[in-house]
Amino acid sequence: MTKLHQEEIVVTPRPGTAFDALMRYRAYDGVTITELTSTPATIERRTREPAPPYTEIVLQDVGTTDNTLNGVAIRLDAGAVMMTTSPCAYTVTFEATTRRLVLRLPTARLAARIENPAQYIATRVEACHAVLLSSFLHTMFALPEPPCAPCEGQAIADVLVDLIALTYHPRPSSTSSSAVTSARWQQAVRDFVDQHLGDPELGAPMIAQHLGVTPRYVQMMFAKMTTTPSAYICKRRLELAAQLLIAGRDPITEVAARAGFADLSYFYRSFRKQYGLSPRRYAAR
Secondary structure, three states: OEEEOOEEEEEEEOOOOOOOEEEEEEEEOOEEEEEEEEOOEEEEEEEOOOOOOEEEEEEEEEOOEEEEEOOEEEEEOOOOEEEEEEOOOEEEEEOOOEEEEEEEEEHHHHHOOOOOHHHHEOOEEOHHHOHHHHHHHHHHHHOOOOOOOHHHHHHHHHHHHHHHHHHHOOOOOOOOHHHHHHHHHHHHHHHHHHHOOOOOOOOHHHHHHHHOOOHHHHHHHHHHOOOOHHHHHHHHHHHHHHHHHHHOOOOHHHHHHHOOOOOHHHHHHHHHHHHOOOHHHHHOO
């Protein structure tokens, strides 16, 4: 049994197995991310005394878990998400090694982006509506954790809150004037990207500076297009490279440079991943 602040965590390993777990933790301006990997077990969280109100977003990353929250049974398979509160008693059981990513943030902060978050407690969100949130979390843990200045931590936390809001509002509800304005900004962002694909510095900061907005606003525009700045830019660069290869006038190294790839090996890996062929074989078709 482990005590965490005002909570008790009781772990019961699957009979006949030894328990092993790994926890990784990151924090950005009051928003925490915990990666939990564990062998088969039943984990029960018991609240002990009042604590500040928090909301938790649980992303099932690997494996399947059976969760009981407020008397509601929720099965989460890979990619699915549920929302809970902290402190809140719940039980989770899994028959194979599993990994979960848990975001924890003040409920008041989430309520500024989502009206009445309590309505989503103990509600499952399908993986298809959590792709952006999942991708961003994977990116955060894939990179080494550098020293984070307060302004950077706040920006990351803001993006996480925006992605949570997007996860719980995956489809636009109207074609209001604000939606039209948003569409115009998105088109301006796409146009700028297409005009500067060959610039290795192309990214959210460069786009933001040109358009007179913040990098966070640029990230939000891409999120509304169900992608991220880096993913969209890479896709468009690869499409440009494919066109240049078909034209067949330039060597592959020059094609990569013209498409904005400063790292030739990264270009080869990315091209093969998108098109299933090496640049050389693609050009020779």
